[in-house]
Amino acid sequence: MANEFNMRSAFLIFLLSILAITSSAQTRQQQKVDSVFKLVKTYFNAKNADALYNLAGDAFQKEFSINAFGDVATKQLFPLGQINDALLTSFVNNSLATYKVSFTNATMNVFISLDNKSKLENFLFKPYTDPTPDKTALVPTNNPMLTTMDKQVDTVARKYIQKANTVGLCIGIMKDGKTTIYKYGETKRGNARLPDGDTFFEIGSITKTFTATLLAYYVNDGQVKLTDPITKYLPDSVAVNQSLNGITLLNLINHTSGLPSVPDNLKESMTNPFNPYKDYTKQMMYAYLKTCRPITKPGEKYAYSNLGVGLLGAILQYVSGKTFGEMVNELITHPLVMLSTAQYLNPLFSPRFASVYDSSGRETLAWEFDVLAPCGALRSTVNDLLRYARVNMHPGADKLGSAIALTHQITFTKDVKIGLGWHIIPVNGINYYFHNGGTYGSSSFMAFNAEKNVAIVVLSNAYEPTDPVGAGILGKLVK
Known part of the structure; x- marks a missing residue:
C-alpha cells in the first residue's frame, strides 16, 4: 500500500x-x-x-x-x-x-x-515502470502500399498497431463511391488471422447513435416528443423526485441532462470489475433516480452521460413494449440489411468475434449489459458500419431515413456541437458527424461528411483509443 x-x-x-x-x-x-x-x-x-x-x-x-x-x-x-x-x-x-x-x-x-x-x-x-517496447517486427497487413491512400493509411495505422498493447485493427474507408478495407494484426493474439470487414468487434458508445435513431423514429411517429419530460415515463415512486423536473428526452440524448456519467450505485452491482455494466438493473437505476440530484441545470451544460442514454433507452422500451435489441433490429438493422449488428451474437457468429485486450495488452472480458445496454452494448463489423455510414450520408425519404436525418439536426452548441447522439467535430477545418466508443478491451471510431463523400470506420480489439487513427487518416485524405 x-x-x-x-x-x-x-x-x-x-x-x-x-x-x-x-x-x-x-x-x-x-x-x-x-x-x-x-x-x-x-x-x-x-x-x-x-x-x-x-x-x-x-x-x-x-x-x-x-x-x-x-x-x-x-x-x-x-x-x-x-x-x-x-x-x-x-x-x-x-x-x-x-x-x-x-x-x-x-x-x-x-x-x-x-x-x-x-x-x-x-x-x-x-x-513508474518503463513502457513495454513497441513491436519491432512489422505487424502483418493486407495493405498493398500501391496508392497514395494506401501509404497515407499505413503511416497512421502503423503508429497504432505497432504498440505493444494492440492486437488487431480494421479500417474501412468510403471515398468518392469506392470502399476499401485495410486489415492489420490478429483477431486473437497468436492466431495469425487478420481481422476483416466481417469480424465482429464491440463498438461501445457508437451504440448511442442507434439509440438516437430510435428516439428520432418515435418522435417522427408521434409516440414521443423531444420536449417530453422524463418524469412522464417514470414510475410514480421515481417521478416524485423534484430534482428530475426539467429533464427532457432531448437532454438525455444530447448529454445536457445534468445526470452524472454513471450512477453512484453502479459499483454496488458489480460482481466482476472487468464487466462493470452486466448486473446493473432497471430496479437499481430507478432506486438511484429516486434520490439523485442533477449536477447542473438541464439544458445548460454538456456533460457526457452513459446513465442518461441508458435511461432514454429504458423509456423507449416502455413506449414501444420491445427490448432494446428488438427495437434496433426491427427499425434499423433489418431494414438496412445490417445482418452483423446486434447486442447478442448468434452462436454461429462467435468464431467471427475478435478477442479483446486491456490497456496492458492482456486478454480481458467483452462487456455485457442489462438496463444500460442503449449506451454501449452493440457489436458490429466494419462492413455493417460502412453501410450505416452510407445511409447516414444519404438518408432516404422513408421513415428510417427521416429519423436518421433528424439525428443530424444540431441541438446544442456550447463547448461542443451535437445533434441527437452524433457529435460534430472539425478535422482540418472540415466538419464531420462523429462518434467513438470504448470498453476495457475495444475501441472504435466512426465519422462521415456527405459533402466530401467520405466516411471512415476504425475498429480495434484493444483498449488503446482509435481516435488518433481515425482523425489522422481523415486529416491526410481530405484537405
Missing part, C-alpha cells in the same frame, strides 16, 4: 467523452486537468493534506473522510518526498491524464481525472 493509493477505488471507470481534435494546442479539458495538477503539486510539496482533500469531488469525499485521507497522506504519500518534475504522458479519451512524476525518493505514475465540477474524481499513485 505504501507505493499505491487510489483516491476513489482500485477500479477506475474510464468513460468515453467527446473527442476534441486540435493541431497543437491543449484541449480545454486537458487545460483544466493541468491546472488542478499544479495545485496538487503545490499542496503536496507543502504537505497540506487538508488542501489536497478539498480538491477532491463529492464521490471521493463520500468514500474518504478528511481524517482518513490525512492519515494516508502522512503515512504513504508525503514520504515520497517533494514533487520535482512532472510530465504528462497520456490523456485517454479526453478524460484520464497520466503524469510521470519524479519525487525525491521515487518516480511514480500519477493518474488524474476530474468530475463535472472540475474536482478530482480519480487520483491514483502507482510505481
